[in-house]
Amino acid sequence: MxxxxxYIENNKERFLSELFELLRIxxxxxxxxxxxxxxxxxxxxxxxxxxxxxxxxxxxxxxGNPVVFAERIIDPNAKTVMVYGHYDxxxxxxxxxxxxxxxxxxxxxxxxxxxxxxxxxxxLFMHAKAFEAMCATETLPCNVKFxxxxxxxxxxxxxxxxxxxxxxxxxxxxxxxxxxxxxSMETPSITVGLRGLTYMExxxxxxxxxxxxxxxxxxxxxxxxxxxxxxxxxxxxxxxVTIPGFYDDVRILSDEERRAFNETxxxxxxxxxxxxIDEVAGEExxxxxxxxxxxxxxxxxxxxxxxxxxxxxxVIPSKASAKISMRLVPDQDYKKIGELFExxxxxxxxxxxxxxxxxxxxxxxxVAPTDMPAYKAAEKAIVASFGKTPIPFYxxxxxPIISGFEQILGIKxxxxxxxxxxxxxxxxNESYGxxxxxxxxxTIPLFxxxxxxK
Amino acid sequence: MxxxxxYIENNKERFLSELFELLRIxxxxxxxxxxxxxxxxxxxxxxxxxxxxxxxxxxxxxxGNPVVFAERIIDPNAKTVMVYGHYDxxxxxxxxxxxxxxxxxxxxxxxxxxxxxxxxxxxLFMHAKAFEAMCATETLPCNVKFxxxxxxxxxxxxxxxxxxxxxxxxxxxxxxxxxxxxxSMETPSITVGLRGLTYMExxxxxxxxxxxxxxxxxxxxxxxxxxxxxxxxxxxxxxxVTIPGFYDDVRILSDEERRAFNETxxxxxxxxxxxxIDEVAGEExxxxxxxxxxxxxxxxxxxxxxxxxxxxxxVIPSKASAKISMRLVPDQDYKKIGELFExxxxxxxxxxxxxxxxxxxxxxxxVAPTDMPAYKAAEKAIVASFGKTPIPFYxxxxxPIISGFEQILGIKxxxxxxxxxxxxxxxxNESYGxxxxxxxxxTIPLFxxxxxxK
Numbered sequence: 001m002x003x004x005x006x007y008i009e010n011n012k013e014r015f016l017s018e019l020f021e022l023l024r025i026x027x028x029x030x031x032x033x034x035x036x037x038x039x040x041x042x043x044x045x046x047x048x049x050x051x052x053x054x055x056x057x058x059x060x061x062x063x064g065n066p067v068v069f070a071e072r073i074i075d076p077n078a079k080t081v082m083v084y085g086h087y088d089x090x091x092x093x094x095x096x097x098x099x100x101x102x103x104x105x106x107x108x109x110x111x112x113x114x115x116x117x118x119x120x121x122x123x124l125f126m127h128a129k130a131f132e133a134m135c136a137t138e139t140l141p142c143n144v145k146f147x148x149x150x151x152x153x154x155x156x157x158x159x160x161x162x163x164x165x166x167x168x169x170x171x172x173x174x175x176x177x178x179x180x181x182x183x184s185m186e187t188p189s190i191t192v193g194l195r196g197l198t199y200m201e202x203x204x205x206x207x208x209x210x211x212x213x214x215x216x217x218x219x220x221x222x223x224x225x226x227x228x229x230x231x232x233x234x235x236x237x238x239x240x241v242t243i244p245g246f247y248d249d250v251r252i253l254s255d256e257e258r259r260a261f262n263e264t265x266x267x268x269x270x271x272x273x274x275x276x277i278d279e280v281a282g283e284e285x286x287x288x289x290x291x292x293x294x295x296x297x298x299x300x301x302x303x304x305x306x307x308x309x310x311x312x313x314x315v316i317p318s319k320a321s322a323k324i325s326m327r328l329v330p331d332q333d334y335k336k337i338g339e340l341f342e343x344x345x346x347x348x349x350x351x352x353x354x355x356x357x358x359x360x361x362x363x364x365x366x367v368a369p370t371d372m373p374a375y376k377a378a379e380k381a382i383v384a385s386f387g388k389t390p391i392p393f394y395x396x397x398x399x400p401i402i403s404g405f406e407q408i409l410g411i412k413x414x415x416x417x418x419x420x421x422x423x424x425x426x427x428x429n430e431s432y433g434x435x436x437x438x439x440x441x442x443t444i445p446l447f448x449x450x451x452x453x454k
Numbered sequence: 455m456x457x458x459x460x461y462i463e464n465n466k467e468r469f470l471s472e473l474f475e476l477l478r479i480x481x482x483x484x485x486x487x488x489x490x491x492x493x494x495x496x497x498x499x500x501x502x503x504x505x506x507x508x509x510x511x512x513x514x515x516x517x518g519n520p521v522v523f524a525e526r527i528i529d530p531n532a533k534t535v536m537v538y539g540h541y542d543x544x545x546x547x548x549x550x551x552x553x554x555x556x557x558x559x560x561x562x563x564x565x566x567x568x569x570x571x572x573x574x575x576x577x578l579f580m581h582a583k584a585f586e587a588m589c590a591t592e593t594l595p596c597n598v599k600f601x602x603x604x605x606x607x608x609x610x611x612x613x614x615x616x617x618x619x620x621x622x623x624x625x626x627x628x629x630x631x632x633x634x635x636x637x638s639m640e641t642p643s644i645t646v647g648l649r650g651l652t653y654m655e656x657x658x659x660x661x662x663x664x665x666x667x668x669x670x671x672x673x674x675x676x677x678x679x680x681x682x683x684x685x686x687x688x689x690x691x692x693x694x695v696t697i698p699g700f701y702d703d704v705r706i707l708s709d710e711e712r713r714a715f716n717e718t719x720x721x722x723x724x725x726x727x728x729x730x731i732d733e734v735a736g737e738e739x740x741x742x743x744x745x746x747x748x749x750x751x752x753x754x755x756x757x758x759x760x761x762x763x764x765x766x767x768x769v770i771p772s773k774a775s776a777k778i779s780m781r782l783v784p785d786q787d788y789k790k791i792g793e794l795f796e797x798x799x800x801x802x803x804x805x806x807x808x809x810x811x812x813x814x815x816x817x818x819x820x821v822a823p824t825d826m827p828a829y830k831a832a833e834k835a836i837v838a839s840f841g842k843t844p845i846p847f848y849x850x851x852x853x854p855i856i857s858g859f860e861q862i863l864g865i866k867x868x869x870x871x872x873x874x875x876x877x878x879x880x881x882x883n884e885s886y887g888x889x890x891x892x893x894x895x896x897t898i899p900l901f902x903x904x905x906x907x908k
Binding site for chain 2 (some may be wrong): 029030031032090091093094097153154155181195197199206207208209210211212213214215216217218219220221222224225227228229231232233235239275276277278279280281282283288289291292295296297298299300301302303304305306307308309310311312313314315316317320321322323325327350351352353360361395396397398421424425426427428429
């Protein structure tokens with residue numbers, strides 16, 4: 001692997017300038033105006049993978065954004081690693097809060113600043129370049145497939161069918177994913193748990209038009225007031241979600257398991273400082289890492305209604321809406337949770353308004369075993385590159401398709417991400433440390449080496 | 455008055471085309487981008503009043519938008535009527551819901567469709583044209599002053615000082631105002647009560663940046679969730695405002711007064727149909743007309759936070775905000791209510807967030823006597839034009855400056871408005887019936903005639 005690592009060292013600058021080309025493509029999957037950018041991005045990646053050493057690469061259509069598939073088969077009897085990543089990114093709103101243009105990458109303070117710098121263009125590109133290094137130095141010890149999608153941030157709606165339709169093409173021994181974070185560069189970790197997700201949108205309608213709040217105020221249900229009441233009631237004073245049946249399938253850890261779980265190093269004071277908050281908040285009786293690791297949650301992701309511009313407007317809005325998502329843990333089912341949510345929300349709405357409830361997307365939780373060969377290989381690779389044994393870590397985030405892979409393809413995933421909390425993914429001013437990028441590049445070939453060993 | 459009414463009849467079409475010129479000026483006081491339009495509008499009105507017959511008209515600067523003052527003095531010993539109106543209009547958002555361009559007036563179904571068609575350009579223009587008719591036919595029986603401001607929709611912040619600085623210029627026996635509605639064309643009414651107003655804006659801040667709702671969801675206070683909880687708690691299940699001290703100064707009507715008050719004709723089924731709602735809602739133990747006439751209320755006029763665009767974004771917003779206004783009744787004080795609101799809102803906020811509370815504007819409630827000469831004159835004028843005795847009516851709306859006039863100038867106001875609920879003022883698709891416009895034009899000279907009589 002020395003050769004591959006030397007190759008990386010000698011080509012670092014070029015890798016960065018190539019990554020910048022990828023980052024400049026504004027591939028926001030949530031917004032239909034960016035549809036053409038999705039295709040551009042997929043084609044760019046397919047070409048890049050062929051240049052890196054793939055036998056062939058294809059941009060494959062789906063009902064949504066295309067999938068990029070590439071492979072290099074060195075030996076039908078060798079192990080096969082399939083790299084999964086996503087080339088779509090989150091919207092950039094609120095755009096005013098970015099210090100630099102969201103799609104113009106810039107290096108500052110040792111970090112790459114751009115939407116997608118970490119999530120997931122920066123991380124998937126490490127895999128493309130590690131692959132190139134192994135191909136160029138003839139040290140690639142496994143067959144490699146790349147499966148890159150353009151809809152992860154909207155719940156991978158097309159990838160389930162794509163997997164079902166292409167099972168043979170997608171055969172592999174392990175799916176390798178860098179779309180998660182480590183605890184810190186000093187405390188490397190491998191993600192072994194992901195939460196599931198149910199993402200809903202609700203709309204409350206009162207009168208059929210906006211009304212003068214003086215002439216009608218106090219006599220007609222105001223949908224914005226009603227919405228606050230309905231949404232507020234979804235969580236009680238103890239931080240519990242009040243939807244009947246919500247906790248029915250939550251796996252309860254034994255006291256011993258909880259003790260082990262809480263051994264993960266966590267500095268609550270540093271956590272609060274990094275977010276500029278005076279107090280953490282959440283479900284009573286659980287620690288902060290339990291609240292994101294093993295407990296479900298419910299968050300308003302967006303809320304809007306009435307007059308939201310400068311100054312005042314004395315209006316009772318006709319409608320008010322909210323986007324509400326729930327993070328789920330084993331063994332909650334995202335479809336069942338969506339149904340429970342909808343039934344409950346309709347039930348608590350007063351007769352003075354009409355409500356609509358839409359399911360936007362969802363995914364089931366995932367727990368990875370720590371005794372599989374890929375985990376062991378990743379552990380050894382990280383020990384070699386970071387000098388420390390990685391900690392198995394439960395992330396609060398979701399990558400719904402990971403469970404889908406297991407269900408449809410029967411393949412487990414290894415979540416070896418090099419992100420950090422400070423990367424501010426999904427937020428304005430996303431960034432990715434150059435040290436994270438290079439450390440990832442260094443670790444990946446080591447993973448291949450240890451994984452290929454008998 | 456026959457001559458004046460004939461003049462009106464013969465000039466109806468021209469009046470409309472002049473009104474359209476006025477309506478086309480987008481004089482939105484809440485939005486600073488429209489600053490130049492305010493001046494244009496004031497200058498247009500001053501010129502129009504001179505053409506109508508004023509001895510002189512002036513655009514007088516204030517710290518905010520200019521005031522238009524005009525007068526015609528026929529005899530220092532005659533009675534003086536001062537017409538008050540406002541040339542500023544409400545914002546047009548949500549602009550998508552307009553069927554035609556908000557500032558391009560159009561006649562359809564016997565109505566003028568445009569922002570300001572009723573509130574208040576259409577209504578104040580009736581006064582300008584009734585004045586013109588009386589001047590042109592030499593039938594004007596009173597001195598007339600016009601006081602037209604450009605900040606009514608934002609709480610008349612400059613007009614209080616303007617009145618205090620110009621007391622002598624503004625001397626009059628009555629202030630005549632058409633900025634209110636009638637119950638219906640079949641049930642004419644004169645507004646004798648206006649609610650006061652306290653308009654606040656609150657902002658809840660959690661983490662210092664938007665966060666990934668998976669990585670942090672359940673462990674950090676989400677300001678959008680907290681905002682819904684705080685706002686929802688401001689009204690209890692019985693429809694009572696929960697702010698301590700809120701009801702302390704509310705004037706309680708005797709049983710007899712309430713019985714009399716509830717004799718106002720009101721068709722609740724028609725009311726619900728006109729708003730497309732299944733049930734009215736409000737404070738327990740009060741009728742709909744009591745809820746808007748003699749009881750205070752609290753409404754969310756706008757709420758916003760997080761991702762509000764198409765699709766999904768899994769984010770915990772850093773901030774969430776709401777605009778909240780309260781309608782007040784005698785003897786509530788808008789400043790005191792603002793202070794009570796702020797103290798309460800800060801007190802109920804959890805330590806996991808920071809809140810800011812801003813007072814945006816306010817005004818005190820107003821009750822007009824029904825035994826003053828101007829009321830009697832208006833009653834006779836309406837009997838003559840509508841064929842029915844008008845009902846004294848408590849509007850839920852607010853014109854804060856009306857109380858200001860009484861306090862600063864010592865002059866009472868007569869609220870003779872020709873609006874209707876269906877005019878949808880403050881809403882998309884504001885309109886004003888041609889019959890309302892013409893009925894107003896017919897009634898106003900009659901008012902002058904009866905008011906001038908000893």
